[in-house]
Amino acid sequence: MKMKRVLYYAPGDIRVEEADVPTPGEGEIVIKNKVTLTCGTDVKTYKRGYRYEPPFGFGHECSGVVYAVGPGVKNFVVGDRVVAHNSAPCGHCYYCKKGEPSMCESLIQNQFKNGGYAEYQLIPAPIVEQNTFHIPDNMEYKQAALLEPLACALYGTEMTHFDMGDTVCVNGCGPIGLMFVRMCVLRGARVIACDMNPERLATAKKLGAEIVINIKDVEDQAQAVIDQTPEKRGVDAAIEATGLAQVWEIAANMARPGGEVLFFGGPKKGSTVTFDTNKFHYQQLTMKGVFHTTPQVVNGAFELLKMGAIKADDFVQNEYPIEETEQAILEHASGKVIKNCIVYD
Template identity: 30%
Template sequence: MKAAVFQGVEEPLEIQDVEEPTADEDQVVVETEACGICRSDWHAWKGDWGHIGVVPTEGLVFGHEPAGRVVEVGDNVERFREGDMVTVPFNLSDGTCQHCRDGRGNICDRMVPLGFLQMAPGAFAERFPVREADHNVVKLPDDVEPVNVAGLGCRFATAFHGLVSRVDVTPGDWVAVHGCGGVGLSAVHIADALGANVIAVDIKDEQLWAAEELGADEIINATEVKDTPQAVKAHTESSHGVDVAVDALGVAETCKNAVNSLGKAGQHLQIGLTTGENDGNVELPVDNMVMDEREFYGSFGMPPNEYDQIFRMMSRGKIDPGQIVTETVSLEEVPDVIGNMGNYETVGIPVCNEF
């Protein structure tokens, strides 16, 4: 079968014929119908994440935002049948650790990231296997198009989990989203659906215009203001600052700007992972955070048991992940799309849907 295969750091992925996967007793094999092309793929391809243990090796198949059809079922799998339409969270868990038992499989002690390590080959391929299928695989509603939910494996789900389960967003709150790539636009859309007043911050007008279409009430081009946190605060009541700030990019400047845009007792939500430049470390105004009792939260994917919340909101027209999909491409185009992400010209979520 065909797949986009990693050749080394910053070497173009190659479309190659690779061995067909088969399902072990606890696995399923999924035929890929759509897979989002994520900036996380680019970071891994660049070699940015060695400090968190993500070190792709030659021969790895990338792709961690899939939707597809089950085509083979292991002997021990009980919840799925051939023909089921499914999606798969990128952070594959084992279903047995304490976090899994507590409904937080996204931070499983033995988590394996789909499409980032050889033991979990990804979905930039005609088919891919999924470990511990009964625990990790999520069945899609009947009326959902695969392309429209290709971001659920990572970007949309991470933003949703963060805003719904990690921080407290209530109607009328002020939420600032710093960085309006795919995950940032997802956060804008979700925060708007939750009834928040949303401020979108980016350095490119195209991303900010997309944020407006997805529900942002105010937009700020950070290159056009002297002090981004103060520009954010100026939009809030009495300029006190936002209730929730999201760093959806993961660079030191956006993280600090987000924290500094908070009001007292505000909550910071970190979605973006840092790059090799910061190696996971960002200097923060700790004393101000202490005196203002600001809180810092992380969001890493989403546990499988929370997906029904997304599907319920989709069925009622509250959210539409498909609005953030801006481009569809073939498998042969995936290497160029990933390689060009360094230009930071991607708006929304590109999706591969031709295999």
């Protein structure tokens, strides 16, 4: 039996090809995808590739129905509605034992082995065991497919130190940035959101941001944010969610003395930034990079999805068939939508 899947070959060159439907091995399952959502990582992959040698599959925000189960699978049967996260740690390397599973030396990132832009997707055993969930009957596939980005935003929020009532600035209102906005609001922060897209800023406002700043309307983004903080002292925490090195520097300049800066967006490899060491030292700033997420947080993110803490209607706009995946990704890249959705028969 054949299926359609999308493969990356080179920058700007992705192709829909036919392949055999995978057969699950020990502990594995095969999901017949119902939807796959576009993501900023997909845009970066399309434009510049990834660290793997092409061709390779990509896409990782998916949900669907169990099509086949391998030997030893106990918790899932054919026909179950499920969502699988794109990764799982090994649980036994140095970093896993240190309680840092996002740094796992053997972290499985399934999207580049069994890409989500496909009618059928093989899910490796560690992901089946740790990060695959039954979708409730009242949850839409699009809602479930938001699991991976919400887990990342939730992890970043949990790794940022601020108290209820503190002021937090989220720089960048793409999908992840908007989820940061929502998670920080739910945790009791007064949120300032920065972007240049009026529609995304409107969504940030809808998700609870108290103040939105269109960076096209200000000369100094950091100062514009500081001016909106109590006594103009700066934000208690600044979150960078664009993946642009220049925004890393801007975020570092808006934190108050003793404040924290979280770098979540991943800039292009080889990018460098410059910080004022005097400010860094004497104002006792804390700056940290955070990558990906953990199984514990993935579980929490799925519970939040079930609670309706975020809703697919606020994040997912247009639907496309798999043959038009490139168009869906390009529209996402243009900023005209927050996310698009590939829908399978």
